[in-house]
Amino acid sequence: MNISSSGDKLEDWENFNVALKKMSQKYEFKELHLGQTLHSPWGRYNVISGLDVGRCCEVYEAEEIKTGDHVALKVFKRSQEYLGALQRELLCLRTLSVPNGPIVNFLGWLDDNQQDILVLELMNGNLRDVLLSHENHNPSPWLVTTLTRDICQAILHLHKHEIVHADMKPPNVMWSAESSCFKLTDFGVSFITSEDYIHSIYSKGYQSPEVQAWNESKGKSSRPTRPGKPSDVWSLGCIIAEVMLGHKLLPTSWRWSEKSQPCIQILKEAFQSLSSKYSKEFLQEATNFLCRCLRDKAGDRDTATNLLSDPWLAADLWRPQIRDLILLPTHILRFINVADERQLQSAVEKREIEDELLEECGKCGPVVKFAWLLESRNFYVEFCKAIDAETAYQALTRRMYNSRTLVLTFFPVNFWQKDELF
Template identity: 40%
Template sequence: MALAPVYQFQELPEGLELVAPFGRFRVLSGIAVGRCCEVYEGEDCLQGECVAVKVFRRHQQYQGALQRELFFLKSLAATGAPLVRHIGELQWRGRDILVQELLGPTLRDVLLSYDHQPCSPWLVTTLTTHLLRGLQHLHDKGVVHGDLKPPNILWDADLATFKLIDFGVSFTTSEELTHAVQSKGYQAPECVVWSKAVAEDNLESAEKPGTAADVWSAGCIVAECMINRQLFPAGSQCEDVPGDLHSAITSVKTNFPPKYLEECYKFLLRCIQLCPEDRKGVRQLLEDPWLQRCPRPSFHDLLHLPTCVVRFMALTDPHPYPPLAYEMENMVVSLCGRQGAVQGHHLEPSLGHLYVCFHSARKAETALDQLSGVPFMGHTLVATFYPPEYWMRREFF
């Protein structure tokens, strides 16, 4: 079998410095490619922080996507909104460039890390909650995302939350829509009809999609996290939604508690209905009993989703007053301090685990990479990330 060719990034040379009124940025390496753009990792030369540099290809047909992206990034910006943060825009040799905060991994990356196995209950519930909060922010402003899919949902390690990106086909509920929306595999039935009408230049034959189209996509994404495959692969029919959902949920019944699966099935039926009017709004979905459960993240989650807190496991034996605990704690914290600024630390004697909170998730990632597996006083350091909300509540496991 021939290997797929490695994509060659072409729009920006590595090492290029981009100068703008809002800063100076160095292009490091390509990290993603889309239909109309390439995305590079970059560095803020003044702040020393990493950024995402999104460059649009030089073609008139991509101007609409660029203008929509810019408009919605600015109009939807708000403190605490679970959307990618826009830093600024500039041009270089006729190319339009957007500078944004650097996020990752994508939800697609997370699903791949599970190697075709269902995600943990914590990940499914957390992703669903964050996704719905993002949609609530959009829908309250009359905006439809229009292209929800795993590659467009990214993890923000500093805030430990999933965020939405890519507003190139987004639209408002009040505007006159003229372009196709949503990607195959996550496309609501009404969007299939609409996109066909756009292709045939016959918009009068179809009804414009609304916010319910995003709810369909969200339901498909949640189901995919449960079964780790697309619920409705591109080209498949979705005529028997309850039957398809029941079959999918039943296929993973050994991985989840029965009550959890039952509530999840009911939740998904509230999202995935053939008729848009039968789907619930995001506010109602956020109040669903299934989302009120609070499972803990799995060991796998704590290895693959970076945060600003690192947990060193079994640093000491569980004991109310473990010998040499103070010395061992200070030594490991000192090692961590060489990787980046430490904001706080705590040794939980009943577990023997040490928790270290860094100033940024990137420094925490560096510390975990450098220190995990290192021999230490007759032990080997074993480290994972740790949820910041548990750290803030002083709840340790």
């Protein structure tokens, strides 16, 4: 086997996947300890590491002992204060979760030592991580439109069940390598449109005018009309504008009033700074779309159903950039320029390269399919599981093969399924 380790330094963009592995190293996780085993009727889970911490919970990575599948354990802190958040989360997950659906997949709920623990699909970093990795680079049109379409589909799924997310923001949008899409998470303040809820909703910077009025009226005898589905659409507009601008469209100090500048005007003025960073056509279509989300009056905003039909979101209109293919894992790997043209003209040498690369990939997990793009000498490998593709990416990147340093990326599933390789 002629694949060996290499100390050669690759281009800086090959290190961007580190952004999706961010760990809370300075935080002392308290609810579970590493190596602890949790038992449930459907499996046993070994705690591997702490991932994140929130106001009411801690999140851990764990491995199901029998299958080897990796999951997330969301452990609610032991306090009556957080019981409502747990109940809302459970209700929404049980109602909305479907395999490969637009929200995080719910695998089960267990009570261990009087701790409430949700077993969830293990995600691959949140939108905040993606934004941090683009600190000096504008997200590609593919990333912007893919994100927008995925969130729209998630909102539509919630709204069909008469559920409002009520806390949409970048940390609650996460990438699923297994499903190859962005998904919504964290339903601790979500509500059903028919309920008489009284809690404060949404985070500052993502609050629509009607949400601000509702939150500020808490405790008063007279309250304004309760927010609903249009408030999620407003948050969508704020999130996508933030992704494109690199900062929040509306600062946390922003307060709406009848005399305020319309948010649509704030958007248009802010987007003038993007004129040299996106094409005129793309920027105009993005502005038109976001204006449909950010109308000041809730009744004037468009629905998720109508937004999904916007031509700006036409599938596969854009191709991902190299940074996208490293930041966002899938279960498909692309090996770039792994052989010389002469080698691929020989059936024997071509088969030898295939066998060697597949042997190395097979060490990381079962392989389903492979393909060549001969004009660019790229080799593609589809794994059964995305986590196996991630393992192979980590193991083989920077390795020496065929007198060259291996350069790998992930590859988008929708292009793979259409045999549209690049």
